Amino acid sequence: MTGIQSYIARIDAVEAQRQRIYGTASGGDIWGGTAAQTFRADPQRELDANLTVIASYLQPQDVFVDVGGGAGRVSLPMSHRCREVVSVEPSPGMAEGFRSLASDNQITNASVILSSWLDTGLDTKSISGDVVFTADVTYFVRDIEEFIRGMEGRAKRRAMITVWSQPPPNRSAEIFQLIYGERLEALPGYRELLAVLWEMGILPDVRVLPDSPWWESVPTSREQATDLALRGRWLKAEDQDRARRLVDGRFDELFETGSEGFQPKWRPEMREILITWETEQRLAI
């Protein structure tokens, strides 16, 4: 199997397990609602260490295209550091979050196009940027080759991809196994993505960024710790009570109790990985 085929097979295995356990395909805006709220962040905040590295690749005259930009967590702060920001985002809930944050903060050089990056209806010619960026999206993309080709073809200077060293949905694997008695099929992460890029003839720079996940904290009460273990779309509503009893029964195996709170033992340390390459050199080939 090639790297691209393995990537697709990973996503198909995740989807097959999801359909078997949860039933028919989930329609609607899966990134709207609560998820869209989680990804909202103040566009005027001071840049954290990871965003500082991302910003260091930008020039003041750049157009920054953010593929699956969500509620603008990355691109709205970048709008203060470049000429224009364009997000291409298929979720209406996320796009609404982006627009409202931009308007509340009087950001006039940022816009969002409501579309999948892979949508053939997208007027692809009109979308291009000096830098084409995507954060935390590739784990969910089955047609990864077309997605990457689209990034490269529309980036005048640089393509940038960030992924977490453990794809966030894979983080529940141990608890999932405890509740459902089977191994969670894992979404593809940086290893699988790099294999795809290499197969496509792309040799990117890979940088491990310094910050820990921005959304994670150590729970300070037993109740918070149990809530954390069971957080996520993977747990069916009807399994909540059974799952709570199971986690409670194994609490000391699952959490390390210390002065700071209850450290989940199943969560390995995790870092954001930046994968980036200059496209102008490749375009000239």
Ligand SMILES: C[S@@+](CC[C@H](N)C(=O)[O-])C[C@H]1O[C@@H](n2cnc3c(N)ncnc32)[C@H](O)[C@@H]1O
């Ligand atoms: C985990 S969120 C990340 C949002 C944002 N990049 C951030 O880091 O805050 C994943 C996002 O990918 C978007 N997405 C998924 N498939 C996509 C596709 N084919 N084209 C563009 N965006 C996509 C979703 O709508 C969602 O907003």
